[in-house]
Structure formats: structure tokens, C-alpha cells
Amino acid sequence: KAGVTQTPRYLIKTRGQQVTLSCSPISGHRSVSWYQQTPGQGLQFLFEYFSETQRNKGNFPGRFSGRQFSNSRSEMNVSTLELGDSALYLCASSLEGLGSPLHFGNGTRLTVT
């Protein structure tokens, strides 16, 4: 079974631009979550989608948004990029239910200059 696929692996953007990251979950997984990882803040939850609906959201500004398609693939968008948005963005998918482990992709490393 193919794992979680994230594209692109690396991105370099300029302040003020916007960016879209893509995530394809493991086949059969309907929940997709996004996390931001930075050296200073560690791993922080961004949001979770299930059946095309945002189910949970972390403490991030409205510049961070996402969506999920009917095939469970998900995208996240960051508008008006700031230097502090430079991070590794990790997508994870899982089966539904308490205790179902998250399976992560390789991440997209975003650098904002």
C-alpha cells in the first residue's frame, strides 16, 4: 500500500506570496491532518479534515486554510506569506476512531525569503 504522498518536497517563496501544498492520503483513509514543524515551536496541529469537512483547527491565523476533496486528497494554502511561516509542513492520514495512529508523509519544506 502506498504511503502518504506530499508534493512538492521543497518550496522557496517570497514574503507576501501565497502557496498551496498537496497531500494524498493512504488509500482508505478518510481523515487528513496537517502539522507545522519549526525548531522553535516544535510540532503544532494546523487542522484536520474528514469527509471534506474541517473537523478541528489549531491556533493559527486565517492565512492558513485547507480543504479536502471527495477522494480524500487534501490541500493547504498559506496566503500573504511571512518569514515565520518557514517550516516543515507534515500531512498525516488515518482511519477513523480513537487510537488510530497517524501515518505521516515526508513533508514539504517551505522557505520564505
Place this chain on the structure above:
Amino acid sequence: AQKVTQAQTEISVVEKEDVTLDCVYETRDTTYYLFWYKQPPSGELVFLIRRNSFDEQNEISGRYSWNFQKSTSSFNFTITASQVVDSAVYFCALPSFSGGYNKLIFGAGTRLAVHP
């Protein structure tokens, strides 16, 4: 509030040494799961184990073992006879109380360096 503490920032060992990574957690849930993940230099977080709060039996998987103690709110991870390939950052995680199953609270991570 939910919280996960990994007090060890970095550990350095020589190959074949045993090493234990500590994890202490706080939760208001009576039923919960705990997880360990490994993050090698490639960046992907690899799921290692989950533990149900009702099951305090220790678990062993090859060179890996886990010691879950509800009384001390600890879920420690031991690697026996460490190898260079074990070098990675290890994270302990707990689902958020109000955030749903997939909103994990991660510890800060412990960077393990295994030297030949």
C-alpha cells in the same frame, strides 16, 4: 490541559549501548492513547507504537521496548543494543482533550545520536 514532556533534548550513545527515552504526560481523559514516533533525517514521522490507557503491560518489539506506568504518567521507550540506524528524533504524543482524536499534542522530541 494536555501536555507531553520529553525532558531529554539530546542523547548521545555509542553503538550497542542501551538507551531509554523518557516521556511524561498530563491528561484529563480517563481513556486515552499514547504514541511514539521516530523522525529520521528524511523528515517523515514514522509511527512506532501506541498504548491504550487500560493496558499497562510492557511491550517488546525486537530491540524496542516500552514501559507504560499510569501511576507516574510515564511512557518510556528503551532501545536495546542501539545501532547507528536508530539515530533520529523521537517524539511522544497524546491526543488533545478537546481537539478530537487526530489532534495530537507532541513532546519537544529527543534527538538520539548513535555513534559507531
